Amino acid sequence: MRVVVVGAGVAGLTCAATLQRAGVDVTVVEARDRIGGRVWTGEVAGARIDLGGAWIHGPIDNPLATYCREVGLDWVSDGPWGSRMQVHTEDGSLLPHTATTSLVTAWSDFNAGEAVTVLGDSATFLEAVEWYIADRGLTGVPADAVRYSLSWLEGGLNIGAHPQTISAAGAAFYQLHAGGNVVLAGGYRSLVDHLAIDLDIALEEPVLAIEHGAAGAIVSTVTRSIQADHVVVTVPIGVLHRNAIVFSPTLPSPITKAIERLRLSTVEKIILRFKERWWPEDLRRLISITESHQFPAWTDFSLHAEAPTLVGFFNPALASMPEDSGSRLDLARHSLDSMLGKGPKPIGAIITDWRNDPYAGGAYSYIPVGATATDMRAFTLLHGSLHFAGEHTVPEYYGTVHAAFVSGRNAADRLTSD
Secondary structure (H helix, E strand, O other), X not given: OEEEEEOOEHHHXXXXXXXXXXXXXXXXXXXXXXXXXXXXXXEEOOEEEEOOOOOEEOOOOOHHHHHHHHHOOOEEEEEOOOOOEEEEOOOOOEOOHHHHHHHXXXXXXXXXXXXXXXXXXXXXXXXXHHHXXXXXXXXXXXXXXXXXXXXXXXXXXXXXXXXXXXXXXXXXXXXXXXXXXXXXXXXXXXXXXXXXXXXEEXXXXXXXXXXXXXXXXXXXXXXXXXXXXXXXXXXXXXXXXXXXXXXXXXXXXXXXXXXXXXXXXXXXXXXXXXXXXXXXXXXXXXXXXXXXXXOOEEEEOHHHHOOOEEEEEEOOOOOOOOOOHHHHHHXXXXXXXXXXXXOOOOXXXXXXXXXXXXXXXXXXXXXXXXXXXXXXXXXXXXXXXXXXXXXXXXXXXXXXXXXHHHHHXXXXXXXXXX
């Protein structure tokens, strides 16, 4: 059997590696000049750090974590989310302790599914948050803190969209594993490099068209056409949105409707590398409650980068900020200074722009109002010689690297079980 895998992200590499172990003749074609897709371990002033996916969310019973253990990839725990955290208000002052406690508690207590049972499947994430606040009897400053945290950190950053556009039922479908967050030693590059061992990978070959049918498939890139028995398409939903690949015949209706309904988040990072640590040793996370939503969350990544490094998270679709990177850097430094006092100039900085990346179109998928988990599952149905994988095809884990891993493995299993 001959298989072409389109895309050398974690989904594509996992699929190809699984097929190769099963004795399948497989080729991976990748549009970029590197492997990894939205998992990209780069360097900032000599410090290695992930510019895309960074964490394994919940290592206990997590299929990706299990695989990493089996192949000997080490990781470092980030600990519970609320540990060593400061929460600051608009003027930079610390949030009162009672409100901070309510905020941290809400992250583990809030369950969108609980709200959906009362509000119905059409409820928005914002409506679910308001229901939770009322149901728990929260008022005053604690209510405001919880509202901001769930709406603009969980909704606006973790899911990555305006809370009014996110489906509460879709969010409820997501399954979070226990164990907190862990980061692979050396970043996700260690996983990507491991998956790519001995694979036939062609870089800088964007796919333009795919012909598929009962007799097989023809994958046409910018340089050649490849015949295969099957093709597995692992490009992000953002690439499918802009019809970058022409399918012949056209895609089945369940998939075209899923592409129309599903969305990609717009979360970005600013990574600041400093010569020396200037923030408190016991400080791990910073939360900024601001109306602008410019840089609402910061994480100390010094342990993982092996150098003094802070990572700020923001959603350019929700924040009022300029487009140019220089102005964004100035705003990021102002955000830190307002909370920690005047700090030094970083010796290196990177600001990601996944939203404008032609081979991504955004950070990761989510289920908006009007879409359901069924839309994600539509990609896993059998369509002759045409198959799909990617984090947007796993409603239980969407938006994560372990979703990409699971989808690639499942696609390979479907092919080899035929």
